[in-house]
């Protein structure tokens with residue numbers, strides 16, 4: 001095989017490998033979205049219990065614990081993820 005043909009063949013094999021491994025990312029994203037939906041439901045359940053008893057929907061001290069949990073796992077971007085997560089769950 002010429003070196004150009006070898007290069008093309010290596011690139012084609014890499015594209016197949018990337019596409020195979022990408023499927024795992026797609027599956028994981030699917031699972032993460034499903035978990036987020038479940039978290040959203042549980043969070044809204046708690047908020048309903050609290051507001052039904054005359055309390056506030058938001059509990060800043062609890063949110064700070066969650067923000068810190070994600071920051072400790074992933075640094076600043078982890079805190080950003082938790083901020084978005086709480087926005088999704090508060091509705």
Ligand SMILES: O=C(O)C(=O)C[C@]1(C(=O)O)C=C[C@@H](O)C=C1
Pocket residue numbers: 043046047057058059060062063066086089090
């Ligand atoms: O843990 C609670 O008290 C909730 O209401 C859940 C939750 C959350 O989604 O984690 C949502 C709103 C509150 O501000 C704090 C946390």
